[in-house]
Each structure stands twice: as structure tokens, then as C-alpha cells.
Amino acid sequence: MIAKFARPVALVSKYRRDDEPVLAAIPLRPGSDPAMLSRFGDDRWNLHPAIFRDNLPTTYRTLDFTIADPLQRLTAKEYLWARLNERRPGYQDRLAPSCAYTTLRTLRPFMTFVQAQTGAFILAAVDQDLLDAFLADQRRHSLRSAARIAQLVNAVIDLHRHAEVLTQGGLACEPWRGRPAVRIAGVVAGNTENRTPRIPDPVMAELLRWSFKYVDVFSPDILAARQELDVLIARSHELNVYGAGYQHGMIDVIVYERLERHLAARRAAGRGVPVWQHVGTSNTGTDERADAATPQSNYALMNLHVGCETRSIAQRPAMHGMLLAAVREIGTEVGGMDTPIAMDSDTGRPWRERFDSKSLAHEENMLQAACYVICAYLSGMRDSEVQAMKAGCHTVTRSADGLVERHRIASITYKSGGDRRRGEPAEWITIAPVARAIAMMERLSAAARARRHADGLWPVLKDKARTNTHLAKQAILLINAFRAHLDAAYGTPASPTIPYGPDDKPWHFTTRQFRRTVAWYIANRPFGTVAGKIQYKHASIAMFEGYAGASASGFRREVEQERALGRLDDIVEHYEDFRRGLKPTGPASARILREFEGVRRELDDFPGRVVDLGRVRAMLGHLACTLHVGFLNDCFFDPATALCLERDRAADRSAPILTHCSPDRCPNSCITRRHLAPWKASIAEADALLANPSLPPLQRAALIADNARKRRVIEPLDGGTP
Numbered sequence: 001m002i003a004k005f006a007r008p009v010a011l012v013s014k015y016r017r018d019d020e021p022v023l024a025a026i027p028l029r030p031g032s033d034p035a036m037l038s039r040f041g042d043d044r045w046n047l048h049p050a051i052f053r054d055n056l057p058t059t060y061r062t063l064d065f066t067i068a069d070p071l072q073r074l075t076a077k078e079y080l081w082a083r084l085n086e087r088r089p090g091y092q093d094r095l096a097p098s099c100a101y102t103t104l105r106t107l108r109p110f111m112t113f114v115q116a117q118t119g120a121f122i123l124a125a126v127d128q129d130l131l132d133a134f135l136a137d138q139r140r141h142s143l144r145s146a147a148r149i150a151q152l153v154n155a156v157i158d159l160h161r162h163a164e165v166l167t168q169g170g171l172a173c174e175p176w177r178g179r180p181a182v183r184i185a186g187v188v189a190g191n192t193e194n195r196t197p198r199i200p201d202p203v204m205a206e207l208l209r210w211s212f213k214y215v216d217v218f219s220p221d222i223l224a225a226r227q228e229l230d231v232l233i234a235r236s237h238e239l240n241v242y243g244a245g246y247q248h249g250m251i252d253v254i255v256y257e258r259l260e261r262h263l264a265a266r267r268a269a270g271r272g273v274p275v276w277q278h279v280g281t282s283n284t285g286t287d288e289r290a291d292a293a294t295p296q297s298n299y300a301l302m303n304l305h306v307g308c309e310t311r312s313i314a315q316r317p318a319m320h321g322m323l324l325a326a327v328r329e330i331g332t333e334v335g336g337m338d339t340p341i342a343m344d345s346d347t348g349r350p351w352r353e354r355f356d357s358k359s360l361a362h363e364e365n366m367l368q369a370a371c372y373v374i375c376a377y378l379s380g381m382r383d384s385e386v387q388a389m390k391a392g393c394h395t396v397t398r399s400a401d402g403l404v405e406r407h408r409i410a411s412i413t414y415k416s417g418g419d420r421r422r423g424e425p426a427e428w429i430t431i432a433p434v435a436r437a438i439a440m441m442e443r444l445s446a447a448a449r450a451r452r453h454a455d456g457l458w459p460v461l462k463d464k465a466r467t468n469t470h471l472a473k474q475a476i477l478l479i480n481a482f483r484a485h486l487d488a489a490y491g492t493p494a495s496p497t498i499p500y501g502p503d504d505k506p507w508h509f510t511t512r513q514f515r516r517t518v519a520w521y522i523a524n525r526p527f528g529t530v531a532g533k534i535q536y537k538h539a540s541i542a543m544f545e546g547y548a549g550a551s552a553s554g555f556r557r558e559v560e561q562e563r564a565l566g567r568l569d570d571i572v573e574h575y576e577d578f579r580r581g582l583k584p585t586g587p588a589s590a591r592i593l594r595e596f597e598g599v600r601r602e603l604d605d606f607p608g609r610v611v612d613l614g615r616v617r618a619m620l621g622h623l624a625c626t627l628h629v630g631f632l633n634d635c636f637f638d639p640a641t642a643l644c645l646e647r648d649r650a651a652d653r654s655a656p657i658l659t660h661c662s663p664d665r666c667p668n669s670c671i672t673r674r675h676l677a678p679w680k681a682s683i684a685e686a687d688a689l690l691a692n693p694s695l696p697p698l699q700r701a702a703l704i705a706d707n708a709r710k711r712r713v714i715e716p717l718d719g720g721t722p
């Protein structure tokens with residue numbers, strides 16, 4: 001398995017000096033001091049001066065070479081230095097500093113494996129047998145996809161290609177005899193299907209509905225509570241009993257009087273002693289009046305009113321006794337802050353208990369998550385594009401009479417094929433809810449941005465020194481925390497607020513899912529509604545307007561990919577209905593059923609037999625190409641017989657005009673059970689009009705005739721009329 005020789009290798013680089021700057025050939029951020037750049041000999045390389053993306057996590061800005069084995073350390077440094085600084089024309093561009101962290105991580109499993117197997121990381125001792133063992137070892141990781149294994153294999157191949165810049169040279173053999181990594185790893189050729197799961201409709205609809213509630217209904221309370229707390233904190237500095245040089249005894253007297261006044265004011269207002277809301281803490285105390293376990297007294301809030309620390313209340317018998325007496329007399333109040341809580345129109349009750357400082361910080365995070373969901377989903381922007389937004393990124397174009405015509409977002413795209421290090425400025429056209437979410441984020445993040453001297457729209461809101469400046473990858477945690485919060489606060493285990501996914505577990509959100517999901521809906525269900533408010537059609541028109549011509553962000557291409565996939569899924573669904581005996585109706589149904597019969601015969605697809613789904617999809621592919629899913633019918637488009645094109649012979653004949661469709665007359669029209677609901681709703685609407693005795697006779701006759709026609713159309717599907 002191992003080559004027979006293992007020559008000693010120098011632990012000093014033959015090619016690099018220790019004092020050579022790491023970012024020597026790379027454009028730097030304005031204001032970077034070249035004298036402060038990391039050197040080859042350093043064990044931690046700070047790449048921040050060459051990373052232009054503000055929202056990249058801190059972890060990705062440093063290369064950590066504190067690897068115990070000196071040979072691994074030297075080889076990794078020489079390889080990364082070459083990747084960052086050298087171009088290989090026709091083969092490889094310089095590595096973007098923002099990708100260097102991932103590149104080092106991808107190399108580490110191979111280095112660790114060789115060390116573990118042979119006792120030393122000596123590339124000249126690595127032969128094909130050892131490489132095959134590495135491949136087999138990676139395949140044993142059941143969670144590793146073929147694509148990930150291809151990346152790990154490619155790291156080995158690329159390391160060997162850099163043999164001339166490595167002090168210890170290359171491997172003992174040409175890895176896998178020069179075969180490409182994707183073939184070695186078994187990545188299926190042509191399998192370009194996006195592997196990011198689409199968020200199921202019920203899950204997305206509820207998440208978006210609650211996101212709207214947070215931005216449109218709950219946010220004024222959250223902002224007002226923050227303002228109240230800021231004022232209280234500022235005033236507490238003025239009230240500070242320890243700063244005026246009082247004796248201990250005097251401090252106790254002042255605290256007693258102020259606490260007494262505070263409790264009296266609460267008593268007069270009919271409010272209890274403040275206690276913490278349970279937010280991620282199991283702290284409890286005892287409600288002296290109810291003799292029951294309660295959350296602990298909110299000393300932090302009382303401290304602000306009194307201008308003292310907890311010890312001056314909790315550890316002084318007189319003060320503590322007064323507090324317990326007040327609890328017995330007036331009871332407790334969750335939260336305790338003054339900001340009133342708005343009514344939730346869905347329940348007719350306040351949407352939450354009053355705030356305390358912890359629950360306020362928590363709700364601010366939830367509001368940030370809601371803003372992110374709206375921006376990411378309804379703009380179609382990638383996570384990197386959303387997170388590159390800055391305060392002031394939203395502008396509007398107005399008509400001559402002052403009406404808003406366009407909402408525009410300015411941000412950066414990193415996928416344009418242009419300068420991927422710095423990104424390219426780009427503009428997106430969007431819809432009003434996104435504009436509202438951006439405006440809300442600007443207000444919500446103002447303090448954090450000022451504190452952190454950052455103008456990005458998505459700072460970490462928490463006021464702690466040891467946190468990232470920008471949300472970056474924490475966005476995923478935040479969105480899932482939002483889902484968990486909604487379930488805990490407004491749902492039950494049996495009936496979660498955000499419906500579970502197909503595996504009957506809470507759906508795990510990732511930032512990528514939003515763009516893919518909205519692309520799919522725009523491509524395949526443009527008539528669908530989101531949370532009863534947003535029409536995808538409306539969103540898609542706005543999104544596409546932002547990508548006029550060649551799309552900077554590639555969204556139009558992704559929508560087309562989703563359209564192709566969606567059509568295939570839809571035609572397979574039609575076929576599955578046919579197999580179950582659920583036949584469609586409409587003029588095209590006979591033609592489609594003939595096609596399905598042919599496929600069934602060809603595949604011998606009869607009850608009791610298991611047929612390869614891939615073959616079914618392949619045989620139905622030609623039908624999928626013509627399928628246009630609609631609200632009242634599906635169109636198997638044939639321009640020669642399309643009634644919607646009759647009106648205008650000069651019209652573009654490459655696609656149907658769905659808005660001119662004649663679902664019950666056109667030979668291309670096919671109606672399924674999926675279309676029943678809108679037909680029935682239309683019939684019911686006409687029936688409601690007919691119930692009006694003052695309806696003019698002509699209109700009555702027309703409605704009766706039209707309803708009869710609709711009932712005839714759906715009768716084969718429904719077996720009766722509504």
C-alpha cells in the first residue's frame with residue numbers, strides 16, 4: 001500500500017521565505033497597512049485585508065496552521081500560498097481569500113488520513129493503493145454526498161498538481177491516473193438537479209404569514225419597548241445611588257424610599273411586582289400570594305427604577321421583606337415593562353405578555369428573522385446578496401403624480417462572473433412588503449450598527465463583545481429559532497404553528513431554500529398566493545424587471561430550471577392519477593390518456609409491478625415540454641390548435657396566452673381534480689348573485705347559462721355539481 005521509500009523532508013520551505021507577505025499579489029481593502037499583513041512564517045494568516053465581503057463570518061477570515069505535524073503544516077502553507085497568489089492560465093485562477101478557509105478544511109481530511117495510516121505525512125509515500133483506501137474511507141461516511149467526496153478527492157489531485165511549489169514535492173503516482181474527481185467520486189453525469197429542498201407550501205405560507213405579522217403588527221411594540229428600556233437605562237445612571245458618595249446606611253434609606261414609591265405606583269396602576277418571562281431559563285421563585293412557583297422577580301427592572309444593584313434589594317431584609325409583602329398583596333406581572341402590548345386581531349388578545357429586557361432582546365431577534373425571511377423569499381436574492389444590503393439600500397421611483405412605481409434594492413452580487421472577490425454592484429426590483437421589511441431592519445439595527453461601526457443591514461443585535469459583527473451564517477440558526485419560537489409561543493406539540501415537514505418533524509430551514517422555493521413557485525404556480533397576500537405573479541414580474549436582459553444574479557435561469565423540473569413533476573402526477581383511475585376531463589384529455597396508455601404498455605406498468613420512475617419521467621418528457629400549469633386548467637400547448645392565439649395571428653406562437661384561455665373549448669385544455677376548487681368557487685359566486693331578487697333578467701339568464709356550462713365541465717371530475 002505504501003511506497004517503499006520515505007526520504008527525510010526539510011521542515012523549512014525551499015520556495016518561500018518566512019517574511020514573505022501572504023497577500024502580496026492580492027487587491028486589499030482601502031486603508032489596509034501592508035506592513036501589518038501576515039507573513040508566510042506566521043501560523044495564523046489574517047486574510048481580512050483582502051476580503052471585501054463584510055458579512056463573511058470571522059472564522060473564514062483567518063487561516064489557522066497550528067497543525068501539530070510540521071510537514072502537514074509546511075505543505076498546507078505552501079499550497080495555500082500558491083493558490084492565493086499564483087494564476088495557472090487555462091486551468092486555475094487565483095483562489096479568492098474568502099474561499100481559502102474552506103480550501104484548507106477540504107485538504108485536512110486527506111492529510112489526517114495519510115498521517116494516521118502511515119505515521120507521517122510524506123507525499124512521496126502516497127501511492128494509488130493509499131489513495132483508494134482514502135476514497136473508501138470517505139465513502140464510509142454515510143452523510144457524505146458524492147459531490148462532497150469529489151471535492152475531497154479534487155483537493156488531493158490539486159495538491160499533486162502543485163508539486164513544484166511544495167518542498168516535499170508531489171505524490172508517488174498520478175492520482176487516480178488523471179481521472180476527474182467527479183468520475184472517481186461517482187457524481188452522476190448530467191445530474192444538475194438542484195439538491196436544495198423546496199420548502200413545502202404549508203410550511204412556507206405559515207412562516208411568511210407570521211413574518212408579516214411580526215413586521216406589520218408586532219414591530220411597533222418591540223421598537224417602543226426598546227426605546228423605553230434605553231430611557232430607563234439612561235435615567236438609572238442619573239439615579240445611581242453608589243456614585244454620590246453616600247454612606248451605606250443612607251444608600252439603604254434611599255433604596256427603600258424609591259422601591260416603596262415604585263411599588264406604590266404599580267399598586268395604583270393595578271399591576272403586580274415584575275417577574276421574568278421564561279426565555280430559555282428555568283429560574284423560578286414562589287408567588288407568595290398564590291403559593292405557587294413563578295418565574296423569578298425581575299430585579300433588573302426594579303434596579304433601573306431605583307438606581308441600584310440587585311444586592312441592595314435582595315440582600316437587605318427590609319427591602320426584600322417589602323418586596324415579598326407587595327407580591328402577597330398585588331401579585332406578580334410577567335415582564336413588568338410599561339410598553340403596552342397590541343391586540344392580535346386573529347385572537348383578540350395581546351400578542352404576548354409585557355416585555356422584560358431578556359424577552360425584548362429575544363423578540364428583536366425574532367423580528368430580525370422575520371425581516372430576513374421576507375427579504376430573502378420575496379426578493380429572490382441569494383443569502384450573500386441579502387446580507388450585502390446596507391442601510392439606505394432601498395429607493396423608490398415615483399410617477400409624475402408622486403405614486404410609488406418601483407421599489408429598488410441596491411446590493412452586491414458575487415456570482416456574476418465578474419470580480420467575485422469584490423462582487424459586483426447590482427440592483428433588484430422588488431415589492432412593497434420587502435421594502436417594509438428593509439425599513440424595519442434599518443430601524444431595528446440602528447443601535448447595533450452604530451455600536452459596531454458597521455453599515456450592513458444585518459448586524460448581530462446582541463450587545464456582547466465576543467460576537468460576530470454580521471449575522472452571516474447565524475442567519476440559519478436565527479430562522480430555525482424563529483420557527484421554534486412560533487411553535488412554542490403560539491402552537492402546541494400536537495398542532496405546531498409552522499406545520500411539520502413530510503417526515504413529520506419540524507422543517508429545518510436553510511438560507512438557500514428560500515430562493516429555490518420562490519423560483520419554483522414562480523415557474524410552476526404563478527397564480528398561487530402566499531399567505532393570502534402576495535401573488536407570485538406580482539413578485540415575479542417585479543423580480544424579473546430587476547434582471548432585465550442578462551441577469552446579473554442568474555435568477556431567471558434558475559426559474560427556467562425549476563420550470564422544467566416542475567413540469568416533469570406535474571406530468572408524472574397526471575400519470576399517477578391515470579394509474580389510479582382518476583381521469584382528467586377537457587378537450588385534450590383523450591389525447592393525453594392515449595399517450596399515458598402508450599407509456600403504460602411500453603413499460604408494462606400494471607398493478608403489482610414496480611416500474612423505474614426514471615424511465616417514466618424519460619417517456620413523459622416530451623409531454624412535459626408542452627405543459628403549462630394553470631389555475632382553471634392545464635394546457636398541453638400545440639400552437640396549431642391553440643384558441644388563445646386565434647385572436648392575434650401575428651402573436652408570438654412559441655407559448656400560450658394563458659390569460660386568453662378557453663378551458664372548456666380549446667383542444668389543448670385538460671382539467672383535473674386539482675382545478676376543481678376554483679371552478680366550484682366560481683359557481684358558488686354566481687349562485688350568490690342569483691339569490692338577489694333584483695337581478696336584471698338578462699343578467700340572470702346569462703349567469704344561469706354560464707353556471708350550467710361550468711357544471712357540465714366539472715361533472716366528470718366531481719360526479720355532481722356543488
Ligand code: SF4
Nearest residue numbers: 635642644656661666
Ligand atoms: S386556449 Fe388555453 S388551453 Fe388552449 S392553448 Fe391557449 S392557454 Fe392552452
